[in-house]
Amino acid sequence: MNKLFCDVLIFGAGIIGASLALRLSQSGIKVIIVDYKHPIPIKKKPHIRVAAINYASIEFLREINVWKKIPSDFCTPYHHLEVWEWSSAKVIFHAMSVGLSKMGYIVENNRLQLALWENFINFKTITLCCPSMLISMYYDGCDWRCILDNGVVIISRLLIGADGMHSQIRKKLGIGVIGWKYHQCCMLLTIETDKYKHGTLWQIFTPYGPIGFLPLYSHWGSLMWYNTPKRIQELQKLPIEMLEKEIESNFQKQLGNIKLHNMAVVPLIRQRAHEYVTTGGALVGDAACSLHPLAGQGINLGLRDVISLSQLLIHSRVFEERSSVSEVLISYQKSREYDSFLMQSCIDWLYVLFHNNCLPLKIARNITFMAVERSYYLKKQILKYALGIL
Numbered sequence: 001m002n003k004l005f006c007d008v009l010i011f012g013a014g015i016i017g018a019s020l021a022l023r024l025s026q027s028g029i030k031v032i033i034v035d036y037k038h039p040i041p042i043k044k045k046p047h048i049r050v051a052a053i054n055y056a057s058i059e060f061l062r063e064i065n066v067w068k069k070i071p072s073d074f075c076t077p078y079h080h081l082e083v084w085e086w087s088s089a090k091v092i093f094h095a096m097s098v099g100l101s102k103m104g105y106i107v108e109n110n111r112l113q114l115a116l117w118e119n120f121i122n123f124k125t126i127t128l129c130c131p132s133m134l135i136s137m138y139y140d141g142c143d144w145r146c147i148l149d150n151g152v153v154i155i156s157r158l159l160i161g162a163d164g165m166h167s168q169i170r171k172k173l174g175i176g177v178i179g180w181k182y183h184q185c186c187m188l189l190t191i192e193t194d195k196y197k198h199g200t201l202w203q204i205f206t207p208y209g210p211i212g213f214l215p216l217y218s219h220w221g222s223l224m225w226y227n228t229p230k231r232i233q234e235l236q237k238l239p240i241e242m243l244e245k246e247i248e249s250n251f252q253k254q255l256g257n258i259k260l261h262n263m264a265v266v267p268l269i270r271q272r273a274h275e276y277v278t279t280g281g282a283l284v285g286d287a288a289c290s291l292h293p294l295a296g297q298g299i300n301l302g303l304r305d306v307i308s309l310s311q312l313l314i315h316s317r318v319f320e321e322r323s324s325v326s327e328v329l330i331s332y333q334k335s336r337e338y339d340s341f342l343m344q345s346c347i348d349w350l351y352v353l354f355h356n357n358c359l360p361l362k363i364a365r366n367i368t369f370m371a372v373e374r375s376y377y378l379k380k381q382i383l384k385y386a387l388g389i390l
């Protein structure tokens, strides 16, 4: 029987779990990270899943020496963000207004995950077990004993669930969730466009859901079309040429002529774990809290979990001194409660405010947009919050 020992055992080597593994091992903490699948390989065309990563997250990725692994040709900086419902009531955010040249970058999720995995080899303190799955786990009050499907037994002081929204670890740790499905689905569309505004992200709010555009490298772009599940199903059934026409007729002004290359539909779920921690275990990323993606904040919030938990573990020296992790875990829970609650509430508030066709409310929200656009201070504070620098 192959027996491995570590300080921290992480299940889930997505962007969040892999970032935590790197940050901890940089400080000499012994980490084993388990995932049941390898990242999706990079292809010629951009992958369908892309994300806007904000300024604060990029700074953290630089700190753990990951950002430089992504060739600059494949990460697209953005410095403008335009949002509107009525075009006469646009809010335009500029990176310059908060003293930055960029708000962040847009990158394919698999490219970022692969860059994180590539860095694992630089650390003797990280062991990657992939593809592997958990068979059983047992806590003796001091250490976890986990058995994987390949027969490997792992003994660890701390267990982390970074295995995403449908976390198996969260269930096994006995942590419940509160959540619901939004009455919206998201259609992701990878397109080539002949009208490309470099560095500008935009989002149009409609009563059925927002439509956002993330510019990628070259003339590629990612359109995120949110609507009722019924409407998204109708769009999904259209032959490709008709769907292209539908996109062009709706967004001709913004995108010009387009060519559709890839499409996927994702259901939207809001979820929040009752607790971020339990005896000897903790959750990070989507396993702890998943959001509606309309504000593109899931990875940013998950990386803040990583920053908080890693700082607390490193500074407490619990592994060197073999002292209890309980206090560190309680501090981690406290440090994350307010941030995740506030972010989820802001996003839900936006969802409820815009997800209806009531005329007085429509007028009110567009007046609010006009007021925000005219208030330099308010706009600056909103942007700072979105970029993680407030």
Ligand SMILES: Cc1cc2nc3c(=O)[nH]c(=O)nc-3n(C[C@H](O)[C@H](O)[C@H](O)COP(=O)(O)OP(=O)(O)OC[C@H]3O[C@@H](n4cnc5c(N)ncnc54)[C@H](O)[C@@H]3O)c2cc1C
Pocket: 011, 012, 013, 014, 015, 016, 017, 034, 035, 036, 037, 050, 051, 052, 053, 132, 133, 134, 162, 163, 164, 165, 167, 168, 169, 186, 188, 224, 266, 284, 285, 286, 287, 293, 295, 296, 297, 298, 299, 300, 301, 302
């Ligand atoms: C349409 C859409 C657009 C988005 N856009 C943005 C954006 O622009 N900006 C942003 O910041 N966020 C965005 N997000 C949110 C972001 O994608 C998520 O918050 C983020 O991917 C969560 O990362 P994670 O590592 O916690 O979970 P995941 O990405 O789900 O990774 C979980 C990992 O765990 C592994 N795993 C799962 N189960 C097991 C198991 N039992 N054993 C071992 N391994 C397991 C999986 O293989 C995977 O590698 C968006 C989300 C959606 C749906």
